[in-house]
Amino acid sequence: MPPASPQHRTFGEKLRFHRESRGLSLKELATRAGISVGILSQVERGINSPSLRTLSKVRTALGLPSSFFFDDDHPPASNSGEAEFVCRVADRPQLHLGPDAPHKELLHHGSSRVFEFMTIELPPHYQSGSSSYPSEKGGYVLEGEVVMTVGKKTTTLSVGDSFLFDGILPHDLRNPTDRTTKLLWIIAKLPNDLLL
Structure with missing residues (x-):
């Protein structure tokens, strides 16, 4: 079947x-x-x-790609007159996993060949598990603060702070506050020749 x-x-x-x-x-x-x-x-x-x-x-x-997880209910139609490179705020693909999990919004439609970018909202006192895979990751704190551990280093980032690191290093995030933290999050896919 x-x-x-x-x-x-x-x-x-x-x-x-x-x-x-x-x-x-x-x-x-x-x-x-x-x-x-x-x-x-x-x-x-x-x-x-x-x-x-x-x-x-x-x-x-x-x-x-990580975009696989997102609901994309409003992709731009080829006959809609909308430019294919535009993703309107009302049409962002969403990822909802429950009230105690991060809420993610892709800032583009479909799967990117090189990088993906999104916003991530971390609920109060959220703690992620450790993650690690070949990529480069970067971002910017839009609201609140986040405690980020990359490899063996831990630091607290506040609004306006930015970051860039090798995604193969074990990394995790924690929102230590009573408020939602919002991040701009960028994932750059590494070409196969850099993975050897």
């Missing part, structure tokens, strides 16, 4: 499509991603809201 269409709107259905398109079983993808088969199965069936750390592991295991 062929895999379901990728146009399904639920995250779990899109994830199943990409897994089956690569000929991977639940167990094979779970092993590659370093997560349990049970969690992966629940995510595909829509009965588990995965953490960003879990999503990152699955995305990396499938070789998908």
Whole structure:
């Protein structure tokens, strides 16, 4: 039986499509991603809201861009007269994983060949898990403050502060305040020849 269409709107259905398109079983993808088969199965069936750390592991295991996670309900239509390079504020692709998880908005439609940029809102007292994959990451604090650890160094950033680091280094974020923190976040994809 062929895999379901990728146009399904639920995250779990899109994830199943990409897994089956690569000929991977639940167990094979779970092993590659370093997560349990049970969690992966629940995510595909829509009965588990995965953490960003879990999503990152699955995305990396499938070789998908981070834009894969975002709902893009209003992509620019080719006959709408809108310039294809524009993403209007009302049409930003969104990622919602629940009230205690970060809210992300892509600042472009679709998957970029070179880099992706987005805003991330960290809820009060949010603590991310550690992440690490080949990339360059940078950004700018728009609101609030964030405690950022990259490698073995930890620092606090406030409004107007910016950052740039090698994404292969383990890194995590924490909002130490009672208010939402908002970041501009940029991910540059490394070309294959730089990954050798």
